[in-house]
Amino acid sequence: MAETLLELSRFKMHFHTDKGVVKAVDGVDITVDEGEIVGLVGESGCGKSVTSLSVMGLVPQPPGKVEGGSIKLSGRDLTRLKRKEWQRVRGNEVAMIFQEPMTSLNPVFTLGNQMVEAIRQHKEINKKEARQLARETLQEVGISRDGILDEYPHQLSGGMRQRVMIAMAMVCRPKLLIADEPTTALDVTIQAQILDLMRRLNRETNTAILMITHDLGVVAEMCDRIIVMYAGQVVEETDARRLFRNPQHPYTIGLLKSIPQLDRRLERLYSIPGNVPNPRQMPSGCRFVPRCEHALDICREKEPPLFSLEDGHTSRCWLNAEEKEEADRDTTGNTAPSS
Numbered sequence: 001m002a003e004t005l006l007e008l009s010r011f012k013m014h015f016h017t018d019k020g021v022v023k024a025v026d027g028v029d030i031t032v033d034e035g036e037i038v039g040l041v042g043e044s045g046c047g048k049s050v051t052s053l054s055v056m057g058l059v060p061q062p063p064g065k066v067e068g069g070s071i072k073l074s075g076r077d078l079t080r081l082k083r084k085e086w087q088r089v090r091g092n093e094v095a096m097i098f099q100e101p102m103t104s105l106n107p108v109f110t111l112g113n114q115m116v117e118a119i120r121q122h123k124e125i126n127k128k129e130a131r132q133l134a135r136e137t138l139q140e141v142g143i144s145r146d147g148i149l150d151e152y153p154h155q156l157s158g159g160m161r162q163r164v165m166i167a168m169a170m171v172c173r174p175k176l177l178i179a180d181e182p183t184t185a186l187d188v189t190i191q192a193q194i195l196d197l198m199r200r201l202n203r204e205t206n207t208a209i210l211m212i213t214h215d216l217g218v219v220a221e222m223c224d225r226i227i228v229m230y231a232g233q234v235v236e237e238t239d240a241r242r243l244f245r246n247p248q249h250p251y252t253i254g255l256l257k258s259i260p261q262l263d264r265r266l267e268r269l270y271s272i273p274g275n276v277p278n279p280r281q282m283p284s285g286c287r288f289v290p291r292c293e294h295a296l297d298i299c300r301e302k303e304p305p306l307f308s309l310e311d312g313h314t315s316r317c318w319l320n321a322e323e324k325e326e327a328d329r330d331t332t333g334n335t336a337p338s339s
């Protein structure tokens, strides 16, 4: 069985602002095994990016502050690393690609210059060797045109730029690649090519991928396991097939209902009513309660824990506690306490 590579335990990243505390990530448990592809999904503002930037040590502190918990990569707690140690971890052990590669590539330097510099930050090799490695890595991501290293970022298409970013991320063979909306800015055919490329690299190098996206189509195609976040918390987690077949949390059900279906013509597309709560003023009880069609009294009073269902499926919803109690009653004839 694959070893656990990344483990966030009750991790909290809050922002202390003039207007109050933003609990952007508020006690999340997330694991990624070696070689696994895990999707982290949720609406804008639910804390996906802050979670991933925390794993990269890229959240500015202050205003950010780790309020509790840990982030372990291969057993080492990243929240305790010093600045110098981060430089060794970033790029070597964990690398990240972003939605818009142009923001990560410097427009005034050639790709060769940028790649050589990035490689030499991590590997003690000379410029010529680094240039050769850059060329080989670009070939691995499907770019083999002559003279590519002497081109500037604006001379490439969006898809090519994202391939370059993937090449730069993969050059030191990190154990974990974090991809934050890597295909959102690309048209669908190029999107499919980039996803194929990431899947191939995952297979060939066993690099695990944490895929941050709001696009359930992307996670359906790519991911072994899916984690759904809402208002700074994990609300549901299970393998990809089960999430689509048997979602449990009303928020996940709403997200799935919002996907347009080609075979169904509707007057209006479904969208979850209301908005993500203001992170400075979370509702009491369940954070999803103001938008939930199935809310019970307990949902307004008490925050639900993550309930363990079958085969590692978890859901943060009081309805699951009710169902579990009923199931236990059916099998034993007695009322069992909820977990």
Ligand SMILES: Nc1ncnc2c1ncn2[C@@H]1O[C@H](COP(=O)(O)OP(=O)(O)OP(=O)(O)O)[C@@H](O)[C@H]1O
Pocket (backbone or CB within 6 Å): 015, 017, 022, 023, 024, 042, 043, 044, 045, 046, 047, 048, 049, 050, 051, 063, 214, 279
């Ligand atoms: N530097 C910061 N200072 C204050 N609040 C911040 C800061 N960075 C992020 N936040 C807040 O943290 C919350 C989570 O943001 P985050 O970017 O992680 O959401 P997200 O799910 O990734 O959304 P998106 O898909 O739009 O990127 C938001 O309410 C955001 O406003």
